[in-house]
Amino acid sequence: MLDHPLPDIDAWALLFSNNSLPVLRVTKRRLDEMREDIERVDTRELAHLILQDPIMTVRVLAFIQPMRGRALQHDITTIASAVLMAGMNPFFRRFEDLPTVEGMLKGEDPHALLGVLQVIRRAQRAADYAQDWAIWRHDINMEEVRIAALLHDLTEILVWCFAPKLGLDIRAQQLAQPTMRSVDAQTQTIGFTFQDIQPELCRIWHLPDLLLRLLDDANAANPRVQNVALAVRLARHSSHGWEDPALPDDYRDIGHLLNITPEAVRQRLGLEPMPAREAEDD
Template sequence: MLAQPLPDLAAWSQYLTGQPIPVLLDTAEELSLLAEVEARHGTVDAHLIDDAVGDDPLMTLQVLTHVSRHRTDRQITDVDTVTAAVVLMGIGPFFQTFSPPLVLDDHLEAHPRAVAEIRRLIRRAWCAARLVTEFALLHTDGHASALQKAALLHGHANILLWCHAPVLAQAVRDRCEQDPAQDSAHHERAVLNIELRALEHQLARDWGLPATLRRLTDPDDARSQILLQPQRRLLELALMLADRLDREGTQATPTLDELDELSTLLTLSTPSVQRLIDNTLA
């Protein structure tokens, strides 16, 4: 576990990309069951694996980074889903590569508060992923799958910080709670020498995550800000709503401006947008 901050963005990215990525206990159990079914009956397919583990952002990150690192010259398109990755790898090699996985609870056995914080961050990601998927489907958007994965992986730098430097992650959290007038980036710089948002984009580039996922979130990608403007904005709104729900609980609601903007983007009335959000999160 890292106990002292690293000097810069490059050092942080090099450190974290070299660490194992743990997975949720439920994911590990599902993988074990599927591996047993495949060994006995040979009936597991890529969709079954995606259904079992695709909602775990840590497992999704592990699969996408593995496929990126082992990309061949013949692979001309990005792999941006667990299903596509399993098809590319094959069922047997998938289980050989990812079984048995490192389980989050075992990895952080001495840091239960870090486990709790990671689970909170993952619940927020699930919420954003559900919202943006519904937004994208109503928008008749071909990027729906990429938007869902971008929301699911949002915040992975923070999650990995809690995984591999929980003392530093807690120090950032404590500063944010003690001085909420300052934005989180200020406290991140004070403790870590970097901002987590910048680290997230650096990790995505260094890992070679799918280009569409990077374009949907990279603040420096001016071209995508134009070409993917509605998609990026739908993702931003979903993330904002999920963050507010995380902070304020079920009483949190979209602002009137957010409802109006979503109404325009989705060509729905504002009451219909509110019902869509309520039904999605019910």
């Protein structure tokens, strides 16, 4: 396990790209079960499983991109399409004997495993929010938005997996100084922010250009990018409860995106009761 910062972004990207990325234990277990009865595997069920696991999702996307060939004019940006293109048997052969996050961090400080599982849970919640709002907005492909939200903090997850001591150091700084911005803690500990490293990883894995645009908060004028960024923000600010002082701004901005009031946003999140008629309609 790495216990010191690396000298540059390329070194971080190589660390992650040259090693087999671990998936959640539950992902590996379910894939092994499906492999035993491959003839009865439902593509949608398999895609749903993959889309709960950020690292498995990026592994599948990285696996499929070189297979596209020149026949396809568009990138593969959905997991079900990736599985269909690979073929069920080649897919399951490729993803045998996967390492797991839990196995990788066995013997490390138990707070490291807790830390990475918290970030993964936050990513799952961000993906759920992003998908819900994409459906509300009649997005042409809500799964692309879901994947972008799920992968937004991928580098943070990988730092916890491969350099748990540094992940704990970043967490300790923020606990000691609650007003410290997360990007400042990252820079002080590893010399870069997680978002500095992520574009290079995406380039190495040949992830679709569309996903790169959705992952880039600099494209904030795009409503689909706003959808992703706001979902990530809400998941982060609510990760320890619904009392964070930044949440009212989140409700306001989400309301602008969805063209509803902040109160209606809170109702959609289950924080306030639905009006009787709206509750009946749902």
